[in-house]
Amino acid sequence: MARKNRKKNEQGFLFPIPLAVTLLVVALLALFHICLKARADALGREIKALEARRVILRDQLKKEEGEWSLLRSPARVEAALREQGLVMAWPRRDQIVRIICAPTSGRARRLEPTQPMQYAQIQKVVLND
């Protein structure tokens, strides 16, 4: 009868090193994957929250634009003036002074009172002409 190998028995069950390394690598990869996944999910949530915020802000902007348009509308301006007791009227012809600037000197001259009145405007001067 063959004698029992005592040395071998003392070592007991040995986990194969290549398998252990493989499992460790797999475990690390899995951990890395989970980390990446968690990060991606967090970013996804952030993007979704920003998307929702963008929608809200866009709606808000539209509402403000609408409100601003309404405030600038002639009817609203007139009502506001009325509320403040202000009266605006178109100027009479004799109340208007037409001034034009010469292209080179920049001097302006007042319309002579004897001349027929013109309505105020900035006349376009073609400098390259």
Add this chain to the structure above:
Amino acid sequence: MTDRDRNTRLEWLAVALALAFAGLVVRLVYLHLLTDETARQSVEDKGTIVKPILTGRGRILEGSKAGNIVALNVGMYDLCADPALLAKSNLTEKVSASLGPLLGVSPEELRSRLNQPEKRFAFIAHQIPDDLVRQIMDLKSPGIFTRETTLRRYPQGGMMCHVLGFSNMEGVGSAGVELIADKYLKGSQGFLESRLDGRRKEMYGWRVQDIQPQEGADVYLTLDENLQYMVETALDRAMEKNRARGAWAIVQRIRTGEILALANRPNFDLNEYRSARSEQMLNRAIGQIFEPGSTFKVVAIAAALNEGIVTTNQIFNTENGRWSYMGKVLRDYHSYSQLTVSDVFKKSSNIGAAKIAILVGKDTFFRYLKEFGIGRKTGVDLPGEEAGLLTPLERWSGISVSRIAIGQGVAVTALQMLGVVNAVANDGFLMKPYIIRRVVAKDGTVLYKGAPEVVGRPIRGDTAQKMRDLMARVTEPGGTGTKAAIEGYRVGGKTGSAQKPVAGGYSETDYMATFVGFLPVENPEISIIVTVDEPQPFHTGGLVAAPIFKEIAEQAVRYLDISPATPTGLVGP
């Protein structure tokens, strides 16, 4: 513990793990391969979200420098409920009592709406603002939830209502520019398909399809909000003063055909379009035809001058205000024995105009009518335009030529009549009117550009010049349109007071009063037509419509900075 025992335990552990693993494999195989298809689909569906992403309809902006928004979409919410869940939780009563006052609905009415235990979905309120939604959601009522939606808003209410039109609850353009430019305004809906997590929250990383919506393009109009306001307030005053049935006016830029203002009375609030009556919604300026009356003498006299048949100084016998032609009597409002062609126009003599048209001849006159665009749509970019009525030449009676010359037996829209006068003011060129200046996509691409377009040239430039001078005399002392005169400007125009046709003839009491004109005569910039339907107590164009024309024109020349044609102002050194 001996080695043997330890090995045995490890073996048992391995067996247990193997069994557990095998169990998992069996379960997986069962779930994936052997489960009923419908059950598997149901699980799949529960974890999937498929929803359209709403897009904003494009904006409409007016054409002044401010470029104010006159139509836009704003985000709103529909308030919904799960009546079955409410019934199951025995909360129908409580929810009705808490929501009713917030929504302005009686709790009883709300309870009857929610008391449908067999249903899983019911609308409670449509298009409610977000501050109210917040209040409602703060109540944390189970079975109450919201759905995003959009609402078309018209910040100016009733202003420009007939031009803008409106889009319906489904966001489809149903009238006005909203209808005609619907393909640009509507944009395209987005689409999202994704997976839900255990808390039924969408997982960004699992999006299968994420198609972003394309927002609708912005439509820029030629209409100027400030001019429009001037016109609308003038019409409001005119309606009140003349106790009229309706009134409408158009302001157009002569050289380009751009419509700067177009208004009708009665009108309606675009935000409440569902409660508007049909007569309020009619765009009369392009959709109501009427006999133009004396304003139509422009066509007859322009045709005669262009053909060289008459000269402006040629004298016509105006028969002391009563003339029988082919057995039918024609009368003048004021009687004159004889008048020059210029005075026939200035005094608006029916007999003179009829005689001139007879000289032109019906074939030639008909040709001019066609060339001036009578009986044909102008092609303005608005829906609901009428073509007018022009009887085919072969059906003309013996007196047709004499009656059509004075604006009877023919029907036009205000826009057509304005087009005729524009052609006179524009050296004979008939322009196509337009109201959409451009359409711009969100990325700035110009999708459409309205541009001036010459439709025809019914009269020569020299004839147009003569006609402008004739029309200027109408607003000078002795003319029928003196109330349209503006200090410092030469105004060309023509009055029209047409009896309304009734069964078997013409009404003795109901008139259409019109004034159509342009200014300044020397270098025409804008043209305006004003029509008042059934004014009381006065009914002539000169008394009713001309003052409205003046009111609009006086403000318009200042606002648009239109100088009197002969500049005598400052010059540079």
